[in-house]
Amino acid sequence: MRGLFAAMVLAMGLSLPAGAQPAMSWATSWAASVQGPYPVGNPSAQPDQRFAFPDPARGARDQTLRLVLRPSLWGKEVRLRFSNAFGTRPLALDGVHIGLQLGGAAVVPGSNQPVRFAGREAVTIPPGGSAWSDPVALPFVPEGTAGTLAGRKLAVSLHVAGESGPMTWHAKALQTSYVSPPGSGAIGNEEGEGGFPFSTASWFFLDALDVMAPAGTPVVVAFGDSITDGTASTMNGDDRWPDVFGRRLFARFGNRVAVVNAGIGGNQVAGPAEYGPDKPFPGGPAAGQRLERDVLSLSGVTSFVWLEGINDFSRNGDASVEAVQAAMREVAGRLRARLPGIRLVGATVTSALGAGGGTGAHGFAEQDAKRRALNDFIRRGGVFDAVIDFDAATLDPATGGLRPEMVPDSTTGGPGDRLHPNRAGYLAMGMAVDPEAVVPGLR
Template identity: 75%
Template sequence: MSDVHLSRRAMGVLLAAAAAAPRAAEAQPAEGWATTWAASAQGPYPIGNPSAQPNQSFAFPSAPDGAKDQSLRLIIRPTVWGRQARLRFSNAFGTKPLTLDGVHVGLQHGGAAVMPGTNQAVRFGGAGAVTIPPGRDAWSDAVALPFAAEPASPLLAGRKLAVSLHVAGESGPMTWHAKALQTSYATPPGAGARGAEEAEAAFPHPTASWFFLDAVDMMMPAGTPAVVCFGDSITDGTASTMNGDDRWPDVLQRRLHAAFPNRVAVVNAGIGGNQVAGPAEYAPDRPFAGGPASLQRLERDVASLSGVSSFVWLEGINDFSRNGNASVEAVTGGMRRGVAMLRERLPGVRVLGATVVTALGSSSAAHGFAEQDEKRRALNDFIRNGGVFDAVVEFDQAVLDTSTGQLKPEFVPESTTGGPGDKLHPNRAGYVAMASAIDPALLLPALARR
């Protein structure tokens, strides 16, 4: 009788749950993907502008061969958290098919170690491996993140993910983002698939760059906005603190999180050395340290991301350097075309123009001369008064020493290695001042009104 009683009781519970299921489903808010992190693919390793890069010859002895039967553990910081994630891997600048397997994602414990019990296997179309043709990318399947069962928990804010992957065979030229300003890790060549391991011993070699991984999405409440910060090294974070997450987009994200916890993603789409108008052509066999020109990468690095609602464009100083020598008209024309393309691809997107900060007096051989500054000021006049942007972010005023026309002295000494600075890239204090100059209501007027 006891067994019968328990069976009937269990059946009653199941029937009650079944009856409630439709109501529970109806009560669940709609969800969708929002990009929580990205790193714009800029070229084949080692072409680029890394900062504080350790010696890479032990991890990658041959750039043409790339990674060889080895694992990478890439450390990234999500800007919003969900219960599920998906990852995008890029072979944009590869010259041969790239096969990845043994992909895992877990919470970083410290260094290359993963927090015990958090490492989750990642699959692709139900399979444990994916082969990505040259010039293409691939999204993973959704992967559950049990450690993010409460995504809005303040204990998750600022935590980092360890994304591990194994390059099966030989990758050839590696698609990378040079200036991560974040330490990630690699096994020696030939070490095989080690991503399932939680310990760090298999990953002895540090790198200050990200390879192959170029975007991560989180499953979020529908309509979760993603703000894309687009530009060159000043957005990428040159002269900010290594592993400090204090680029101006990072500081902006923390400001938004304080106001709207776990409700706004902020994505960094900066590339050190990037230009609006150049280079005219870009290919794996014709690389450029600053990556493809803006208009050549807007689709991949902005429009193809999930949930993009706002876009902040800070760029132009490299166009006017001795490496660019572009006219003001070439840059303003490029910006007009870029904004038009984004509005066509992302109806309703809010586009903000950021005034370009001074490089006058820079110690960089390519920057700091009077003609560059004249062009910069003309571009800023266009950004403020050209009628192209929905709003303007006044970065120039935030960091300018009006008595000299240069960066304020306290924003010059660089924060990455403690060097003297180059009067081109603001330091950590400068990036804080820049992010503090952004009115959240300009980025997210609907959210700010709530």
């Protein structure tokens, strides 16, 4: 009861009695929904990976990966989750460290901390499994003012002992991370960047970061496809729509809300029917197949914002509106059953009309009719507690497609594909989210 009282007091924006300490619990601050095995996926702005990973079947080999990530919520104590979900052999990790990124592959001197697993420096994760680290204290996080680190990034280093085999990954990080050469050994304790000549625009093996936070801290999961994952946003710019919304929450409420991105480029609501290392699909597992790992097993989830469906109607998916609606109802039912009180927010699907110039998987009038029918269901189907109208925020009424200023690709500087909004589009989407719809009552 004492912890519940503290959480209620904090949620109401009130102060605890003098000398009282709020109950604390884990809250997921960052996540990367996994897929694979590498190289099956849809990365953006990916450097040539053949020098870092010469043979995908052998995977990483006695080398260290330094993965860069930006927490949405800061705390003095963290833990990490590593995944071998789509591996076919045991994954042996050691020499894991976490520090504050200085720039590139360098970490701030004195910030790099060792990470252990049940008190040991190494862990072996079976195929299909995952493992949480022990809690790690971060001495560089200011006492009582963790929010001053907002926008800074962590560098998580991990050594793959031996060969990993097929690698579980998140293809579209839109964040540069770093890799040492095969056979270079465990160098995660090094603060400098000299040992990490290769870069990658993907995350491997690491799929969640928790921070210790006051009990009841809101954790918002943005769930969806490439338009949540951030295709055509700015590489290393952190300007996907969930990033924009997260910064708005920080500006208003400070270091009190986490916004976690659970998008996968190419993901679908209703398909594929099967997924695994022997049956990979670039878009990752269907929404219902990945719900346990990517939402339900995260810590402290209070709100779920779902933007998805456009890929179901592509020529690759070719699903009926009814099939997508049924899958959405099923996922919503599972969420409410497992997380009573969760806030479910539906987001209308943005237009892809005209994408591909009539030769690709998207862009046709019959697909747009399905999209508009799904949006009617999202708005009026009674599945969601609230609705965010991303369609209205990005639609050009004159053409029925994306607004022209939202088309040019801001990641590579190309012409854009008329499917993915660019930075201007994601900014409009992030600004269109009503905080009260997602985290009602927070003050």
